[in-house]
Amino acid sequence: MPHTYLFALTDGGGTVPPELGAARRLVERGHRVTVLVEDSMAPEARVTGATVVPWEHGPNRPDRDPAHDPLRDWEATSPLAQARRMGDTAIAGPAPGHARDVLEAIERDRPDLVVASIFAFGAMMAAESCGIAFDVLLPNIYSPPTPGVTPMGMGLRPARGPAGRTRDALLRRLSVAGFDRYTLGRLNALRAEFGLEPLAHSWDQVHRARRQLVMTSPAFDLPARLPANARYVGPLLDDPTWADDPAWASPTGDAPLVLVAMSSTFQDHVGVLQRIVDGLATLPVRGIVTSGPAVAPEEVRAAPNVTVVGSAPHGSLMRDAAAVVTHGGHGTLLKALAAGCPVVVLPHGRDQADNAVRVTLRGAGRALPRKASAERVADAVRRVLDDPSYADAATALGAAVRQDAEGSTLLAELEDLVPARSGAAGSGA
Template identity: 30%
Template sequence: MTRVIITAIGSAGDVHPLLGIGAELASRGHEIVFCTHAPFAQAATHRGFTFVPIGTAAQYAQAMENPALWHPRTSFRTLWAVIAPTLRAHFDTLASLTTQDTVLVGTLWAFSARLMQELYHVPFVSVQVSPSTLLSAHAPPTHPRLTIPRRLPLAVKVALMRAIERYALDKVCGPALNALREELGLAPATRIVGKWLHSTDGVLCLFPDWFARPQPDWPAPYRMSGFPLFNDTLERAPDPQLDAFLAAGERPVVFTAGSTLIDQARYGRAVRDTLRESGLRGILLRPDATIEHRAAEDEAISLPMLIERRYVPLQTLLPRCRALVHHGGIGTAALAYAAGIPQVVTPFAHDQFDNARRVVASGCGVRLDGPVEARTLTRALRQVLGNPSIATQCGRIYDRLATSPNGCEAAARVIEGFMQSHLRQQGDVRALSTTLSLSGQSV
């Protein structure tokens, strides 16, 4: 049995896929140690994992509620200010948990796992939840401030990408990371996000090639597993009112901004105004929804036009709905693809802009930038619901995903494949070392 230590750093969109993959690895006989933020403890232990917290629940809440984390000009620096203080403690934790039969798996910001690989040669699979952080000059990711035009000559795009890495990314991450590297006896790292952070054992991409076409400058070796369609982290309590709402009339539209920090009151007003203007019914998922299951009644109609919830598993909800308006989280987009419904993407920060562009390119939705307003949202919903080509393309991708291997199973097999490759390499090195020692030479 292999001990797999999974480090998942980020929002629910980063953590949930790794929970699904961890569950699949556990079903294949591996021991799972799950390291993530304290609020996800119940979701991890519910799956039978050993849970190891990174920071406290208060620290995580404070970070997620910081407006600077969600602003394009300050998001990266603010995120790093949260991660940097945990590097040494998490590295020491990983060192104490690692055995001879340990494999590390980590999301993009698992810096400490990458350090363990570099210093102690512990096998490590780095996971790319979304393609935006594969900093390809051939296909530059979409960003609200630093997008490199794709029409430029490749040499120019390479130069611009290196400048972004050096003057924007390394400038933020370099001082704290390299201070720790010096403590550990390692030389300074450069191109931290674009190159160093990716495991030299293997990179696992949690999306299909039709969503993000592989590029020549992606880190090698990499494998693509497809979307890990996992959203049901805990058992859902019975909700007869929601079930009745879904069954009572025309299929509704689902609205969610995910874990993005936004003005929820303003967002809710825009949703209500959109429903009144369009005549559609809706389900609004928002973190501040009242605990009591109450519907917002419109005086002009007998059925409720809107029902609000804090959380409903999208994997079971979306197949009963007609469209999804969301923030651009890749896990959310993947579940909409799997349900065969069109998407209106309203990106706010981070990888959401790049994911939104890819949804549009796939032919399954439209993108709205700027504040969510009833006028533009109504127009966008009419566009996606009334466009036969979008409906056809949603159906094509639905069929494609329905006949594709389970993403969590595929990801688990990829991780096991990287494990076996690493063991073979170790065996080859030991065999070469033995041969050379017998002949009086050294490796």
């Protein structure tokens, strides 16, 4: 039986292909799908076959030019500054506008389910206030604070023994308190307008979802005690539509191919790209850098053995690549591992340092600070290419990633709507 879905999505860069991939797959199965998106996502949204509606009152950047990025997280000078920016520009600040647009869409479409990006808190409230179930998409590792997982964004290795567990518990409390400081009051004020009870903590809004759909492989993530409504559903490894460049051609030659794939959103990473190119220039490799939509190729100086292009299909490149150098975005890492490619990770922020830990714990690559010199980058790439244990570990981990991608339970969870309208769901956390 066809259902009606409303997707309320925000532009998280690497989160866009898997979130829109979910919408596209529902359309292909005969469901009626509307996607609320920012204009920066609209070209990718249109190819899903869903009805595309722009945010009118929620933030709506016209494109991925850094000048139009409201978060500008590369400018944050401390974790508290980062929390304030997130609260103001991504969560509490946009919540009233997101709620207003979702209420209008609910009145128009009467969806059976609202599916929200993790920071679209206002969309979740609007659904809850209308008695319509909502699911939250998490196209990365499980990020809300939970026992067993190191606090997000710190790049910590798993705790060992009582001291390590005490460390994580303390940092988790500090993280929740910092997040609440810049979001909870405004979120509860909006909930009061809707006649909803207040939240004890801001993250509880996410925990009120019918389902938290974790779009990764549990073999990649760390073992944790997740809330009862959280489900690992496997990754969607779709390439973004902007990467489908018909003029692209793989570099010729027999030397090992190294793909450099950094963030699809601006993270002040032009200097990092240049140091990577300069490092690869000293190695007997064929390098190809995809600068993505946020950086023009001409901003990065190429080398005789390193090509710089705006875009290229990562899926095809990774089948031929011997290694991938990346910032550690979840999508890039899982696609590299699925192709059996070891990685060199230079985390910039967000969840990237945590992703790097998950790679290095499994021996599938090496991690460097983002300010690493060209010489250190070259040394890390050389080690990954020369030591077959890295490729062996990437192949083993990638086999589990591929299995979870091919056996994804995402659609089964989204289509399990009996009853279709459940009211405001408790978290079960």
